[in-house]
Amino acid sequence: MEHLDYETLNTLRQVMEEDFDLLIDTFIQDSSDRIVKLREVVGGTEADPIRRAAHSFKGSSSNIGALRLTTLCHALEKKAMSNNLEQLDQDLLEIEQEFAQVQELLRTLA
Amino acid sequence: MNDMRRLKILVADDTDTDRLILESIVRKEGHTVVSARNGVEAIAVYAAEKPDLVLLDALMPELDGFGAARKIKELAGDELVPIIFLTSLSDTESLVQCLDAGGDDFLSKPYNRVILQAKIKSFNRMREMHSTMLTQRDQIVQYNNRLLQEQTVAKHVFDNVAHSGCLNAGNVRYFLSSLAVFNGDVLVAAMRPTGSMMVLLGDFTGHGLPAAIGAMPLASTFYGMVPKGFSMTDILREINAKLKNTLPVGIFCCATMMDINFRKKHLKIWNGGLPDCFIYHHKDRRISAVKSTHLPLGVLSNRAFKDNCEYFDLEKEDRIFAWSDGIHEARNIAGDMFGEERLKAVFEKNMEPENLFKEIIENVQQFVGSSEKDDDLSLLEIRMDEPARVNEFAQQASDKYGNSEIEWAMRFEVKPTSFKVFDPLPMLLNVLMEVPSLRAFSSTLYTILAELYTNALDHGVLKLDSELKSTAEGFADYYRLREERINSVTEGFVRIYITHKTNENGGLLKVRIEDSGDGFDHSGRSENTLSTFGYSGRGIALVEKLCGRVTYLGAGNVVEVEFSWVSDD
Numbered sequence: 059m060e061h062l063d064y065e066t067l068n069t070l071r072q073v074m075e076e077d078f079d080l081l082i083d084t085f086i087q088d089s090s091d092r093i094v095k096l097r098e099v100v101g102g103t104e105a106d107p108i109r110r111a112a113h114s115f116k117g118s119s120s121n122i123g124a125l126r127l128t129t130l131c132h133a134l135e136k137k138a139m140s141n142n143l144e145q146l147d148q149d150l151l152e153i154e155q156e157f158a159q160v161q162e163l164l165r166t167l168a
Numbered sequence: 169m170n171d172m173r174r175l176k177i178l179v180a181d182d183t184d185t186d187r188l189i190l191e192s193i194v195r196k197e198g199h200t201v202v203s204a205r206n207g208v209e210a211i212a213v214y215a216a217e218k219p220d221l222v223l224l225d226a227l228m229p230e231l232d233g234f235g236a237a238r239k240i241k242e243l244a245g246d247e248l249v250p251i252i253f254l255t256s257l258s259d260t261e262s263l264v265q266c267l268d269a270g271g272d273d274f275l276s277k278p279y280n281r282v283i284l285q286a287k288i289k290s291f292n293r294m295r296e297m298h299s300t301m302l303t304q305r306d307q308i309v310q311y312n313n314r315l316l317q318e319q320t321v322a323k324h325v326f327d328n329v330a331h332s333g334c335l336n337a338g339n340v341r342y343f344l345s346s347l348a349v350f351n352g353d354v355l356v357a358a359m360r361p362t363g364s365m366m367v368l369l370g371d372f373t374g375h376g377l378p379a380a381i382g383a384m385p386l387a388s389t390f391y392g393m394v395p396k397g398f399s400m401t402d403i404l405r406e407i408n409a410k411l412k413n414t415l416p417v418g419i420f421c422c423a424t425m426m427d428i429n430f431r432k433k434h435l436k437i438w439n440g441g442l443p444d445c446f447i448y449h450h451k452d453r454r455i456s457a458v459k460s461t462h463l464p465l466g467v468l469s470n471r472a473f474k475d476n477c478e479y480f481d482l483e484k485e486d487r488i489f490a491w492s493d494g495i496h497e498a499r500n501i502a503g504d505m506f507g508e509e510r511l512k513a514v515f516e517k518n519m520e521p522e523n524l525f526k527e528i529i530e531n532v533q534q535f536v537g538s539s540e541k542d543d544d545l546s547l548l549e550i551r552m553d554e555p556a557r558v559n560e561f562a563q564q565a566s567d568k569y570g571n572s573e574i575e576w577a578m579r580f581e582v583k584p585t586s587f588k589v590f591d592p593l594p595m596l597l598n599v600l601m602e603v604p605s606l607r608a609f610s611s612t613l614y615t616i617l618a619e620l621y622t623n624a625l626d627h628g629v630l631k632l633d634s635e636l637k638s639t640a641e642g643f644a645d646y647y648r649l650r651e652e653r654i655n656s657v658t659e660g661f662v663r664i665y666i667t668h669k670t671n672e673n674g675g676l677l678k679v680r681i682e683d684s685g686d687g688f689d690h691s692g693r694s695e696n697t698l699s700t701f702g703y704s705g706r707g708i709a710l711v712e713k714l715c716g717r718v719t720y721l722g723a724g725n726v727v728e729v730e731f732s733w734v735s736d737d
Contacts, residue, residue: 066278073281074192081192085185110227117256118185120278 059126061159066123067167082168085122086161089115093154100146108146109138115153124160127153175199175292176217180210180236181225181254186277190223190254193281197288207231211239219249221291223275226255226266234269241270248298250291254279322380326387333357333391334365337559339551341525345544352379353492353546354421356387358394361604362735363431363555363565366394366403369548370423370465371442371492378419382466385410386421397604400427400436401475404465408473411466420466424458424490430555431566435480435488440464443496443508448521450485455515482552487521492546495528498536506535525549577667584661587625588654593617596664603668605675605735612714613677613731619707620681620727621662626650628683628725629660660684674734680726687724 071078092115099107116131134149177199181187191201202217204210208230214222222240226233237251253266256277266274272291275284335342335357342355352372359365368390372379386407393403404425411421422441428434439445440462447456462474482488498506514531518524528547555566578599582592597614600606606613626632630653636642665680712718715729 069281070189073189073196077188077192081185081188084188088184113227113256114183117277118183120256121186121189123278 059129061124061126061156062163063123063125070123079168081122082164085118086164088118089157089161092118093157096150096153100150103143105138105141105143108143109135112138122164124156127156127160130156175220175288176202177288178202178204178210178213178217178219178222178224180204180207180213180223180228180233182206182228183225186225186254186279189279190284193279193284194223194288196281197285199288207233207236210236211243214240214249215243220295221288222249222251224251224253224271226253226262233271234265237266237269237271246302248295250295252287252291319377319380322377326380326383334359334559334561337365337562339553339558340365340367341549343525343529343545343547345546351375351494351544352383353494353544354383354386355546355548356390358391359559359561359565360394360427361397361565362429363562363568364427364429365550365558365562366390366400366425366427367490367548367550368407368423368425369442369490369492369546370421371494371546372421373419378416382411382415382419382421385414386465397607399608400425400438400477402608404438404475405470405473408465408468409470412469415466420464422460422464422492426488426490426550428488428550428552430553430558430562433482433484433552435482435552436477437480437488438462438475438477443491443493445491446489446515447480447482448487448489448515448524449483450487450521451483453515455512456480484552484554485521486552487524488548488550488552489524489528490548490550494545495532495547498532498545500535501537506532510535573670575667575669577665580664580666582625582662582664584629584657584659587629587657587660592664593621596666600666600668600677603675605670605733606668606677609731609733616679616711616714616729616731619711620679620729621664623707623727624662624681624683624685624725628685628687629657629662630654631685674732677731677733678728679731680728682726685725687720687722687726690720690724 070081074081092111096108096111096115099111102108112131112135116128116135119128119131130149130153134146134153137143137146137149177194179187179190179194179201180203181190182205187203187205191203194201202213202219204213206228210222210224210228210233211231213219222237224233224237224240228236233253233255237253240249240251250272251270252273252275253271254275254277255262255266263274273287275287333356334340335355337357340357344353344355345351352375354370354372355368357365357367368386370383370386372382389407389410390403393406398406420441424437424439424442424445426438427436429436435447437445437458439458439460441460441464444457444459447458448454449456458478461476461478468474495511496505496507500506510531511528514527515524518527525547529545532545555562580592580596582590593614596617597610600613601610627634630650632646632650632653636646636649661684663682665678665682667678669676708718711729715731717730719728720726721728
């Protein structure tokens with residue numbers, strides 16, 4: 059699966075115009091915060107905060123066209139929803155690695 | 169912006185990226201954006217900015233989108249503020265939750281600019297429609313309030329006109345729906361100076377104000393004329409003319425009018441367009457139906473209007489029933505009408521006449537049951553009774569007119585200085601009009617007095633030769649001479665004697681006019697040779713026709729006529 063959906067990003071560039079760079083910066087900053095938040099809740103024992111955090115991250119990822127990141131967040135959301143809290147560290151790691159990739163690719167666009 | 173005005177749109181989303189994207193899309197569409205980062209902020213911004221449309225993220229910290237949506241809908245009240253939920257939720261339950269909270273639609277992530285644009289347009293149309301609807305609703309409420317207020321005023325005015333009557337007399341019972349004025353039914357009753365009672369039950373075509381407006385001239389004419397002693401036919405003609413002149417074509421009044429003489433136990437009745445009235449004869453429980461033989465009031469011009477009435481001799485305890493078509497046309501649940509057969513059956517089953525009135529109403533109401541009434545019921549019962557048991561007025565009038573022969577006489581003399589400045593005719597006529605029964609003959613009496621007085625003045629006092637008027641030039645000379653002489657007259661008189669005496673059937677009015685002139689030789693005058701009087705004789709021919717006989721006395725300077733009248737009630 060592609061990391062990024064370039065069609066979505068092109069549309070966003072048209073819509074945002076000069077604010078496109080700001081959007082990318084915001085997404086990177088926002089996502090970094092979310093990963094910190096995710097790490098925090100994954101360390102806990104409650105499923106709902108994990109589901110919510112994954113859900114929000116999924117939403118913003120899908121809007122920016124980060125296809126694989128969206129899929130990973132969705133998978134984590136579904137696990138939390140079914141109360142399956144095993145090997146969450148692994149899921150978090152995959153999300154972190156994917157975000158690092160996305161971040162690098164986005165920087166080249168901005 | 170093409171066909172849509174600039175809207176103010178609230179974007180509430182806690183994710184900066186998403187909010188940024190949405191703000192940009194909305195701005196690109198030409199709208200103004202106000203933003204919030206959570207539900208609590210969203211409510212505050214809504215209250216402060218009153219946006220036209222709200223885009224609300226479902227999941228937010230502090231207060232989520234569902235809670236915010238509920239509060240915003242509450243603040244909006246009657247206004248339609250479309251709320252579109254922004255969500256990447258896709259399970260049925262969550263989507264239902266959005267709608268339950270007052271959401272109007274969803275927009276799923278990732279955002280699609282074209283779809284959002286279409287949704288904003290569509291909701292704006294809905295919002296405008298809703299606003300138009302609210303405006304129109306408010307207008308309707310306002311119009312309705314005004315209508316009710318107008319009807320209240322109209323009813324108040326009408327009641328003031330209508331309630332001056334004698335519907336509370338001891339022998340009258342009536343039933344009218346409380347809004348009778350506006351179902352077009354009208355009932356008026358008043359006492360004539362002679363102590364007889366006049367009643368009119370009418371049913372105007374149509375309902376509401378047009379019908380009530382027609383009732384106004386009817387009631388005011390009725391109450392204006394009855395106490396002055398005008399005859400029923402005069403009153404019917406006057407009402408007919410008023411309605412014909414004032415009401416639009418197609419609005420008229422079906423009516424029954426009656427004149428009930430309690431002293432002589434007479435009924436005079438006219439029915440134009442109402443169902444048959446019933447006269448219930450107490451002695452043998454027989455019913456005489458009084459059919460409508462005329463067109464309703466306000467249809468025909470007065471020239472074509474027919475005022476011939478029916479006359480009945482009644483006995484004590486006989487009852488007259490009159491009704492509008494509301495009783496006959498009352499429908500039951502199956503849609504059948506009550507009809508005349510059922511009405512007759514009520515009379516047949518009746519055991520105690522005193523209960524008839526109540527039984528008619530009960531039977532109709534039972535028949536109609538809970539089905540909606542087509543028309544309202546109007547029912548009138550008048551019982552023949554002794555004047556004393558009708559009301560005080562009937563008794564007093566009966567005492568006054570009953571058996572006594574009322575007699576009076578007057579003498580009036582016009583002196584020379586008065587001839588050119590004073591016309592005694594209006595004053596004399598006024599005196600005569602004090603006799604109620606004579607009012608019906610006012611124009612006849614005026615003609616008689618005018619002809620006799622003019623003859624006395626012109627030919628007697630002023631000594632003008634009636635032969636002058638036989639040619640056209642003579643006419644001019646006649647009036648020139650008359651003008652000269654009336655200005656210079658210094659002696660002479662015209663004396664007018666009037667006596668009046670009532671009898672059981674009417675009365676006799678005698679008028680005698682004497683002038684100071686030389687008179688004329690009337691000995692050769694025969695009733696068949698009116699033409700010998702030439703132009704000036706025409707007046708006498710007319711008076712003779714009206715009175716039956718004109719008698720000249722003495723030297724021909726005294727003339728006497730007798731006008732015998734028969735009361736029509």
